[in-house]
Amino acid sequence: MKQTIVPLGPQHPVLPEPLSFDLVLEDEKVVDAIPSIGFVHRGLELLAPKRDFEEYVYVAERICGICSFMHGMGYCQAVEEVINLQLPRRANQLRTMLCELSRIHSHLLWLGLAADAFGFENLFMHSWRLREKVLDLFEEMTGGRVIFSIAKVGGLRKDISTETIRRASKVLRDMLPEIKEICDVFLNDASVKHRLCGVAVMSAENAHKLGAVGPMLRGSGVAKDLRVSGYASYGELQWEIITEKDGDCYARCAVRVREIYQSIDMIRQLAEKLEDGPVDTKVLAAPKGETFMRLEQPRGEVVYYVRGNGTRFLERFRVRTPTFANVPAVVTLLKGHELADIPTILLTIDPCISCMER
Protein backbone atom coordinates (compact mmCIF):
# COMPACT_ATOMS: atom_id res chain seq x y z
CA MET A 1 0.00 0.00 0.00
CA LYS A 2 1.17 3.53 -0.72
CA GLN A 3 2.68 5.24 2.31
CA THR A 4 2.31 8.91 3.20
CA ILE A 5 4.37 10.83 5.74
CA VAL A 6 2.38 13.34 7.78
CA PRO A 7 4.34 15.66 10.08
CA LEU A 8 2.58 16.21 13.41
CA GLY A 9 4.10 19.21 15.20
CA PRO A 10 6.23 20.91 16.28
CA GLN A 11 3.32 23.39 16.15
CA HIS A 12 -0.01 21.63 16.49
CA PRO A 13 -3.25 22.64 18.27
CA VAL A 14 -3.01 19.65 20.63
CA LEU A 15 0.62 20.27 21.55
CA PRO A 16 1.13 23.11 24.02
CA GLU A 17 4.89 22.82 23.48
CA PRO A 18 7.04 21.85 20.50
CA LEU A 19 7.34 18.14 19.84
CA SER A 20 7.25 16.56 16.44
CA PHE A 21 6.43 13.16 14.99
CA ASP A 22 6.81 12.10 11.39
CA LEU A 23 3.86 9.75 11.05
CA VAL A 24 4.12 7.15 8.30
CA LEU A 25 0.57 6.37 7.20
CA GLU A 26 -1.02 3.65 5.14
CA ASP A 27 -4.43 5.07 4.33
CA GLU A 28 -5.40 6.56 7.75
CA LYS A 29 -3.43 4.05 9.82
CA VAL A 30 -0.09 4.91 11.42
CA VAL A 31 2.52 2.27 10.60
CA ASP A 32 5.55 4.10 11.99
CA ALA A 33 6.30 7.20 14.03
CA ILE A 34 9.66 8.96 14.17
CA PRO A 35 9.94 11.45 17.02
CA SER A 36 11.91 14.69 16.91
CA ILE A 37 12.71 16.65 20.02
CA GLY A 38 15.25 19.33 20.84
CA PHE A 39 13.43 22.34 19.39
CA VAL A 40 13.77 24.33 22.62
CA HIS A 41 16.58 22.53 24.42
CA ARG A 42 18.11 24.86 27.03
CA GLY A 43 21.25 23.10 28.26
CA LEU A 44 20.42 23.62 31.94
CA GLU A 45 22.57 20.64 32.95
CA LEU A 46 25.64 22.32 31.51
CA LEU A 47 24.90 25.38 33.62
CA ALA A 48 25.29 23.47 36.92
CA PRO A 49 29.12 23.61 37.10
CA LYS A 50 28.95 27.39 36.60
CA ARG A 51 26.54 28.20 39.44
CA ASP A 52 26.92 27.97 43.19
CA PHE A 53 25.17 24.75 44.25
CA GLU A 54 22.79 26.64 46.56
CA GLU A 55 21.86 29.15 43.87
CA TYR A 56 21.32 26.43 41.29
CA VAL A 57 17.99 25.58 42.99
CA TYR A 58 16.55 28.57 41.10
CA VAL A 59 17.66 27.00 37.81
CA ALA A 60 16.45 23.51 38.79
CA GLU A 61 12.94 24.72 39.52
CA ARG A 62 12.81 26.38 36.13
CA ILE A 63 13.21 23.02 34.39
CA CYS A 64 9.42 22.96 34.28
CA GLY A 65 6.62 25.35 35.17
CA ILE A 66 4.17 22.66 36.21
CA CYS A 67 6.27 20.62 38.62
CA SER A 68 8.69 23.45 39.37
CA PHE A 69 8.56 22.82 43.11
CA MET A 70 9.32 19.13 42.71
CA HIS A 71 12.32 19.84 40.49
CA GLY A 72 13.69 22.29 43.03
CA MET A 73 13.01 19.87 45.85
CA GLY A 74 14.47 16.87 43.99
CA TYR A 75 17.67 18.76 43.32
CA CYS A 76 17.84 19.83 46.99
CA GLN A 77 17.21 16.29 48.20
CA ALA A 78 20.04 14.99 46.02
CA VAL A 79 22.48 17.61 47.32
CA GLU A 80 21.29 17.03 50.90
CA GLU A 81 21.94 13.30 50.53
CA VAL A 82 25.49 13.94 49.32
CA ILE A 83 26.12 16.35 52.22
CA ASN A 84 24.31 13.95 54.56
CA LEU A 85 22.00 16.67 55.83
CA GLN A 86 19.04 15.70 58.01
CA LEU A 87 16.01 17.96 57.62
CA PRO A 88 13.60 18.97 60.40
CA ARG A 89 10.36 16.99 60.28
CA ARG A 90 8.24 20.08 59.57
CA ALA A 91 10.36 20.93 56.52
CA ASN A 92 9.76 17.45 55.09
CA GLN A 93 6.04 17.63 55.87
CA LEU A 94 5.64 20.99 54.14
CA ARG A 95 7.67 19.79 51.17
CA THR A 96 5.45 16.71 50.87
CA MET A 97 2.36 18.86 51.06
CA LEU A 98 3.58 21.16 48.27
CA CYS A 99 4.42 18.08 46.18
CA GLU A 100 0.88 16.75 46.53
CA LEU A 101 -0.65 20.15 45.77
CA SER A 102 1.53 20.21 42.65
CA ARG A 103 0.20 16.78 41.70
CA ILE A 104 -3.42 17.96 42.04
CA HIS A 105 -2.69 21.07 39.98
CA SER A 106 -0.85 19.05 37.32
CA HIS A 107 -3.56 16.40 37.01
CA LEU A 108 -6.31 19.04 36.78
CA LEU A 109 -4.28 20.80 34.11
CA TRP A 110 -3.93 17.53 32.23
CA LEU A 111 -7.63 16.72 32.51
CA GLY A 112 -8.38 20.11 30.98
CA LEU A 113 -5.93 19.59 28.14
CA ALA A 114 -7.28 16.11 27.48
CA ALA A 115 -10.87 17.41 27.42
CA ASP A 116 -9.77 20.11 24.98
CA ALA A 117 -8.09 17.48 22.78
CA PHE A 118 -11.22 15.42 22.40
CA GLY A 119 -13.38 18.47 21.89
CA PHE A 120 -15.08 18.79 25.28
CA GLU A 121 -14.64 22.54 25.82
CA ASN A 122 -16.87 22.77 28.88
CA LEU A 123 -14.95 20.09 30.72
CA PHE A 124 -11.70 21.83 29.83
CA MET A 125 -12.91 25.10 31.34
CA HIS A 126 -14.23 23.49 34.52
CA SER A 127 -10.97 21.55 35.07
CA TRP A 128 -8.95 24.73 34.75
CA ARG A 129 -11.37 26.69 36.92
CA LEU A 130 -10.70 24.21 39.72
CA ARG A 131 -6.98 24.32 39.01
CA GLU A 132 -7.09 28.09 39.59
CA LYS A 133 -8.19 27.44 43.17
CA VAL A 134 -5.08 25.29 43.71
CA LEU A 135 -2.92 28.05 42.23
CA ASP A 136 -4.57 30.49 44.67
CA LEU A 137 -3.51 28.19 47.50
CA PHE A 138 0.06 28.17 46.18
CA GLU A 139 0.01 31.96 46.10
CA GLU A 140 -1.23 32.15 49.65
CA MET A 141 1.31 29.63 50.90
CA THR A 142 4.41 30.61 48.96
CA GLY A 143 3.76 33.93 47.23
CA GLY A 144 4.08 32.37 43.78
CA ARG A 145 1.66 30.66 41.44
CA VAL A 146 4.13 28.97 39.08
CA ILE A 147 7.67 29.33 40.44
CA PHE A 148 7.68 29.33 44.25
CA SER A 149 11.38 29.60 45.10
CA ILE A 150 10.58 28.19 48.52
CA ALA A 151 12.78 25.08 48.39
CA LYS A 152 16.41 25.45 49.36
CA VAL A 153 19.25 23.12 50.22
CA GLY A 154 18.60 22.40 53.88
CA GLY A 155 14.82 22.84 53.95
CA LEU A 156 12.52 25.70 53.05
CA ARG A 157 13.19 29.40 52.67
CA LYS A 158 10.19 30.35 54.77
CA ASP A 159 7.65 28.74 57.03
CA ILE A 160 3.99 28.34 56.15
CA SER A 161 1.74 28.79 59.14
CA THR A 162 -0.14 25.76 60.44
CA GLU A 163 -3.34 27.79 60.18
CA THR A 164 -2.74 28.39 56.46
CA ILE A 165 -2.05 24.69 55.93
CA ARG A 166 -5.24 23.61 57.70
CA ARG A 167 -7.23 26.19 55.73
CA ALA A 168 -5.71 24.91 52.48
CA SER A 169 -6.67 21.36 53.43
CA LYS A 170 -10.24 22.53 54.10
CA VAL A 171 -10.41 24.39 50.78
CA LEU A 172 -9.39 21.19 49.02
CA ARG A 173 -11.98 19.12 50.87
CA ASP A 174 -14.62 21.73 50.01
CA MET A 175 -13.59 21.37 46.37
CA LEU A 176 -14.24 17.62 46.45
CA PRO A 177 -17.89 17.77 45.24
CA GLU A 178 -16.87 19.93 42.29
CA ILE A 179 -13.89 17.72 41.47
CA LYS A 180 -16.14 14.66 41.72
CA GLU A 181 -18.60 16.29 39.36
CA ILE A 182 -16.05 16.77 36.57
CA CYS A 183 -14.23 13.51 37.27
CA ASP A 184 -17.50 11.60 36.98
CA VAL A 185 -17.88 13.06 33.51
CA PHE A 186 -14.34 11.95 32.62
CA LEU A 187 -14.97 8.43 33.84
CA ASN A 188 -18.60 7.90 32.84
CA ASP A 189 -19.53 10.12 29.90
CA ALA A 190 -20.19 8.08 26.76
CA SER A 191 -18.41 10.51 24.40
CA VAL A 192 -15.30 10.52 26.59
CA LYS A 193 -15.29 6.74 26.88
CA HIS A 194 -15.73 6.49 23.13
CA ARG A 195 -12.47 8.40 22.61
CA LEU A 196 -10.47 6.70 25.37
CA CYS A 197 -11.61 3.12 26.00
CA GLY A 198 -9.62 0.46 24.21
CA VAL A 199 -7.36 3.04 22.54
CA ALA A 200 -3.56 2.60 22.66
CA VAL A 201 -3.48 -0.42 24.93
CA MET A 202 -0.12 -1.13 26.53
CA SER A 203 0.40 -4.36 28.40
CA ALA A 204 2.15 -4.43 31.78
CA GLU A 205 5.04 -6.32 30.19
CA ASN A 206 5.47 -3.74 27.42
CA ALA A 207 5.19 -0.81 29.83
CA HIS A 208 7.95 -2.33 31.94
CA LYS A 209 10.14 -3.22 28.99
CA LEU A 210 9.77 0.21 27.33
CA GLY A 211 10.70 2.00 30.55
CA ALA A 212 7.35 3.78 30.94
CA VAL A 213 6.83 5.68 34.19
CA GLY A 214 4.05 7.24 36.25
CA PRO A 215 0.39 6.91 35.24
CA MET A 216 1.58 5.34 31.94
CA LEU A 217 3.04 2.43 33.92
CA ARG A 218 0.37 2.28 36.61
CA GLY A 219 -2.41 2.47 34.00
CA SER A 220 -1.05 -0.83 32.68
CA GLY A 221 -1.35 -2.48 36.07
CA VAL A 222 2.25 -2.13 37.27
CA ALA A 223 2.26 -0.97 40.90
CA LYS A 224 5.29 1.25 40.83
CA ASP A 225 5.41 4.56 42.65
CA LEU A 226 8.60 6.02 44.11
CA ARG A 227 6.67 7.54 47.02
CA VAL A 228 6.67 4.04 48.47
CA SER A 229 10.37 4.50 49.24
CA GLY A 230 9.25 6.99 51.90
CA TYR A 231 11.28 10.06 50.92
CA ALA A 232 10.31 13.39 52.52
CA SER A 233 7.27 12.55 54.69
CA TYR A 234 5.64 9.87 52.56
CA GLY A 235 6.75 7.22 55.05
CA GLU A 236 4.34 8.56 57.66
CA LEU A 237 1.26 8.59 55.40
CA GLN A 238 -1.38 5.90 54.86
CA TRP A 239 -1.86 5.35 51.15
CA GLU A 240 -1.77 2.73 48.43
CA ILE A 241 -0.45 2.77 44.90
CA ILE A 242 -3.25 3.41 42.41
CA THR A 243 -3.27 1.13 39.39
CA GLU A 244 -5.66 0.28 36.58
CA LYS A 245 -5.51 -2.94 34.61
CA ASP A 246 -6.70 -2.11 31.09
CA GLY A 247 -3.61 -0.20 29.92
CA ASP A 248 -5.60 2.03 27.54
CA CYS A 249 -6.05 5.81 27.39
CA TYR A 250 -9.04 5.52 29.73
CA ALA A 251 -6.97 3.63 32.34
CA ARG A 252 -4.27 6.32 32.29
CA CYS A 253 -6.97 8.97 32.72
CA ALA A 254 -8.57 7.00 35.59
CA VAL A 255 -5.23 6.72 37.41
CA ARG A 256 -4.80 10.50 37.32
CA VAL A 257 -8.39 11.10 38.45
CA ARG A 258 -8.00 8.74 41.42
CA GLU A 259 -4.64 10.28 42.31
CA ILE A 260 -6.32 13.67 42.72
CA TYR A 261 -8.53 12.25 45.50
CA GLN A 262 -5.55 10.48 47.01
CA SER A 263 -3.45 13.65 47.07
CA ILE A 264 -6.24 15.56 48.81
CA ASP A 265 -6.34 12.82 51.46
CA MET A 266 -2.55 12.92 51.86
CA ILE A 267 -2.72 16.68 52.44
CA ARG A 268 -5.44 16.13 55.05
CA GLN A 269 -3.23 13.61 56.85
CA LEU A 270 -0.24 15.94 56.72
CA ALA A 271 -2.30 18.88 58.03
CA GLU A 272 -3.35 16.75 61.01
CA LYS A 273 0.20 15.54 61.71
CA LEU A 274 1.98 18.83 61.08
CA GLU A 275 4.66 19.33 63.69
CA ASP A 276 5.82 22.68 65.03
CA GLY A 277 9.48 23.51 64.65
CA PRO A 278 12.09 24.90 62.31
CA VAL A 279 11.85 24.50 58.53
CA ASP A 280 15.52 24.55 57.69
CA THR A 281 18.88 23.42 58.85
CA LYS A 282 22.23 25.10 58.33
CA VAL A 283 24.33 23.95 55.40
CA LEU A 284 27.86 23.60 56.73
CA ALA A 285 29.60 21.81 53.87
CA ALA A 286 29.71 21.70 50.13
CA PRO A 287 28.74 18.46 48.37
CA LYS A 288 31.58 15.98 47.93
CA GLY A 289 30.56 12.68 46.40
CA GLU A 290 27.71 11.54 44.20
CA THR A 291 24.20 10.20 44.38
CA PHE A 292 21.14 9.33 42.37
CA MET A 293 17.86 10.70 43.69
CA ARG A 294 14.48 9.47 42.47
CA LEU A 295 11.10 11.09 43.12
CA GLU A 296 7.57 10.52 41.89
CA GLN A 297 6.38 13.54 39.94
CA PRO A 298 2.83 13.83 38.54
CA ARG A 299 4.13 12.40 35.26
CA GLY A 300 6.19 9.70 36.91
CA GLU A 301 9.63 8.86 38.13
CA VAL A 302 12.27 11.56 37.81
CA VAL A 303 15.97 10.85 38.35
CA TYR A 304 18.56 13.38 39.51
CA TYR A 305 22.25 12.67 39.48
CA VAL A 306 24.53 14.99 41.42
CA ARG A 307 28.30 14.84 41.74
CA GLY A 308 30.28 17.34 43.76
CA ASN A 309 33.99 17.73 44.45
CA GLY A 310 33.82 19.65 47.72
CA THR A 311 33.69 23.09 46.06
CA ARG A 312 30.61 25.24 45.70
CA PHE A 313 30.30 24.20 42.05
CA LEU A 314 28.93 20.79 41.15
CA GLU A 315 30.91 18.71 38.69
CA ARG A 316 27.78 17.23 37.17
CA PHE A 317 24.04 17.58 37.49
CA ARG A 318 21.84 15.37 35.40
CA VAL A 319 18.07 15.02 35.34
CA ARG A 320 16.06 12.37 33.53
CA THR A 321 12.50 13.59 33.37
CA PRO A 322 9.39 11.38 33.14
CA THR A 323 8.37 12.58 29.67
CA PHE A 324 11.81 11.63 28.33
CA ALA A 325 11.24 8.11 29.69
CA ASN A 326 7.74 7.90 28.22
CA VAL A 327 8.66 8.88 24.63
CA PRO A 328 9.78 5.36 23.58
CA ALA A 329 6.49 3.95 24.91
CA VAL A 330 4.40 6.47 23.00
CA VAL A 331 6.39 5.86 19.80
CA THR A 332 5.42 2.20 20.09
CA LEU A 333 1.80 2.98 21.04
CA LEU A 334 1.14 5.21 18.03
CA LYS A 335 1.70 2.38 15.57
CA GLY A 336 -1.46 0.73 14.33
CA HIS A 337 -3.81 3.55 15.28
CA GLU A 338 -5.96 5.87 13.20
CA LEU A 339 -4.57 9.35 12.60
CA ALA A 340 -7.60 10.86 14.43
CA ASP A 341 -6.61 9.08 17.66
CA ILE A 342 -3.00 10.31 17.67
CA PRO A 343 -3.58 13.60 19.54
CA THR A 344 -5.45 11.77 22.31
CA ILE A 345 -2.77 9.09 22.60
CA LEU A 346 -0.02 11.70 22.69
CA LEU A 347 -1.81 13.54 25.45
CA THR A 348 -2.26 10.46 27.61
CA ILE A 349 1.47 10.41 28.36
CA ASP A 350 0.91 13.95 29.72
CA PRO A 351 3.88 15.25 27.73
CA CYS A 352 5.92 18.00 29.33
CA ILE A 353 8.35 19.22 26.72
CA SER A 354 9.76 21.87 29.01
CA CYS A 355 10.92 19.06 31.32
CA MET A 356 12.32 17.07 28.46
CA GLU A 357 14.17 20.04 26.98
CA ARG A 358 15.94 20.82 30.24
Place this chain on the structure above:
Amino acid sequence: MNPNIEISELKPDFIISRVTELSVQGWRLVQMSASTVQGEGDAQQVELNYSFDKDYKLLNLRVLTVSGAKIKSVSGIFFGAFLYENEIKEQFGIDFEGIAIDFRGTLYKTAVKQPFIAFAPKKAAVPPQGGAK
Protein backbone atom coordinates in the same frame (compact mmCIF):
# COMPACT_ATOMS: atom_id res chain seq x y z
CA MET B 1 25.17 6.85 49.44
CA ASN B 2 21.66 5.46 49.75
CA PRO B 3 21.87 1.69 50.52
CA ASN B 4 19.36 1.03 47.73
CA ILE B 5 21.81 2.34 45.15
CA GLU B 6 24.54 0.07 43.84
CA ILE B 7 27.26 1.03 41.38
CA SER B 8 29.28 -1.62 39.62
CA GLU B 9 32.01 -1.00 37.07
CA LEU B 10 32.06 -2.79 33.77
CA LYS B 11 34.33 -3.07 30.73
CA PRO B 12 32.71 -1.83 27.49
CA ASP B 13 32.96 -5.30 25.90
CA PHE B 14 30.63 -6.80 28.51
CA ILE B 15 27.77 -4.28 28.23
CA ILE B 16 25.55 -6.32 25.96
CA SER B 17 25.90 -9.57 27.89
CA ARG B 18 25.34 -7.88 31.28
CA VAL B 19 22.35 -5.81 30.08
CA THR B 20 20.81 -8.92 28.48
CA GLU B 21 21.24 -10.71 31.80
CA LEU B 22 19.51 -7.87 33.67
CA SER B 23 16.67 -7.82 31.14
CA VAL B 24 16.08 -11.54 31.64
CA GLN B 25 16.12 -11.05 35.42
CA GLY B 26 13.34 -8.46 35.11
CA TRP B 27 15.25 -5.23 35.67
CA ARG B 28 13.85 -2.05 34.07
CA LEU B 29 16.08 0.48 32.30
CA VAL B 30 15.64 3.69 34.28
CA GLN B 31 18.07 5.93 32.45
CA MET B 32 21.45 6.29 30.79
CA SER B 33 23.71 9.23 31.45
CA ALA B 34 27.28 10.36 30.91
CA SER B 35 29.79 12.57 32.69
CA THR B 36 33.29 13.71 31.85
CA VAL B 37 35.96 12.61 34.30
CA GLN B 38 39.69 13.15 34.49
CA GLY B 39 41.77 10.10 33.69
CA GLU B 40 45.50 9.80 34.23
CA GLY B 41 47.34 13.06 33.55
CA ASP B 42 45.19 15.41 31.53
CA ALA B 43 43.36 12.66 29.69
CA GLN B 44 39.64 13.28 29.60
CA GLN B 45 37.37 10.28 29.88
CA VAL B 46 33.65 9.77 29.64
CA GLU B 47 31.83 7.82 32.32
CA LEU B 48 28.64 6.13 31.16
CA ASN B 49 25.97 5.14 33.66
CA TYR B 50 23.33 2.56 32.81
CA SER B 51 20.73 2.65 35.60
CA PHE B 52 18.32 -0.22 36.22
CA ASP B 53 15.52 -0.69 38.72
CA LYS B 54 14.04 -3.73 40.38
CA ASP B 55 11.99 -3.62 43.59
CA TYR B 56 13.03 0.03 44.13
CA LYS B 57 16.71 -0.91 44.07
CA LEU B 58 18.81 1.12 41.64
CA LEU B 59 21.67 -0.73 39.98
CA ASN B 60 24.14 1.37 37.99
CA LEU B 61 26.53 -0.16 35.51
CA ARG B 62 29.42 2.21 35.07
CA VAL B 63 31.53 2.10 31.93
CA LEU B 64 34.63 4.21 31.42
CA THR B 65 35.42 5.20 27.85
CA VAL B 66 36.54 8.19 25.78
CA SER B 67 34.76 10.58 23.43
CA GLY B 68 34.70 9.12 19.92
CA ALA B 69 34.78 5.52 21.15
CA LYS B 70 32.42 2.94 19.66
CA ILE B 71 30.04 1.31 22.12
CA LYS B 72 27.39 -1.26 21.24
CA SER B 73 23.83 0.02 21.57
CA VAL B 74 21.53 -1.67 24.08
CA SER B 75 18.40 -0.43 22.27
CA GLY B 76 17.97 -3.93 20.84
CA ILE B 77 17.45 -5.17 24.41
CA PHE B 78 15.71 -2.11 25.90
CA PHE B 79 14.10 -0.14 23.03
CA GLY B 80 13.83 2.92 25.28
CA ALA B 81 17.61 3.25 25.28
CA PHE B 82 17.57 4.80 21.80
CA LEU B 83 16.75 8.25 23.15
CA TYR B 84 19.44 8.18 25.83
CA GLU B 85 22.03 6.91 23.34
CA ASN B 86 21.24 9.62 20.82
CA GLU B 87 21.52 12.22 23.55
CA ILE B 88 24.88 10.95 24.81
CA LYS B 89 26.13 10.65 21.25
CA GLU B 90 25.43 14.32 20.60
CA GLN B 91 26.51 15.69 23.95
CA PHE B 92 29.58 13.53 24.58
CA GLY B 93 30.55 12.13 21.19
CA ILE B 94 30.14 8.44 22.08
CA ASP B 95 29.46 6.49 18.90
CA PHE B 96 26.76 3.96 19.74
CA GLU B 97 26.58 1.23 17.14
CA GLY B 98 23.20 -0.08 16.02
CA ILE B 99 20.82 2.38 17.71
CA ALA B 100 17.18 1.40 17.02
CA ILE B 101 16.33 4.96 15.90
CA ASP B 102 19.50 6.86 15.04
CA PHE B 103 18.97 10.61 14.72
CA ARG B 104 22.49 10.95 13.25
CA GLY B 105 23.29 14.08 15.23
CA THR B 106 19.97 15.88 14.75
CA LEU B 107 18.32 15.24 18.12
CA TYR B 108 19.42 18.57 19.55
CA LYS B 109 20.32 21.70 17.65
CA THR B 110 23.32 23.06 19.52
CA ALA B 111 25.65 25.88 18.50
CA VAL B 112 28.62 23.86 19.77
CA LYS B 113 29.08 20.20 18.88
CA GLN B 114 29.41 17.85 21.87
CA PRO B 115 29.05 20.69 24.39
CA PHE B 116 29.87 18.58 27.44
CA ILE B 117 33.23 17.70 25.89
CA ALA B 118 33.89 21.21 24.54
CA PHE B 119 33.20 22.92 27.89
CA ALA B 120 34.58 20.24 30.20
CA PRO B 121 37.29 21.47 32.61
CA LYS B 122 40.72 20.43 31.36
CA LYS B 123 42.05 19.70 34.80
CA ALA B 124 40.32 18.48 37.92
CA ALA B 125 39.35 21.34 40.19
CA VAL B 126 41.22 21.44 43.51
CA PRO B 127 38.63 21.67 46.24
CA PRO B 128 39.34 24.39 48.79
CA GLN B 129 39.27 23.47 52.45
CA GLY B 130 35.90 23.76 54.15
CA GLY B 131 33.66 24.55 51.27
CA ALA B 132 30.86 26.32 53.13
CA LYS B 133 30.15 29.99 52.54
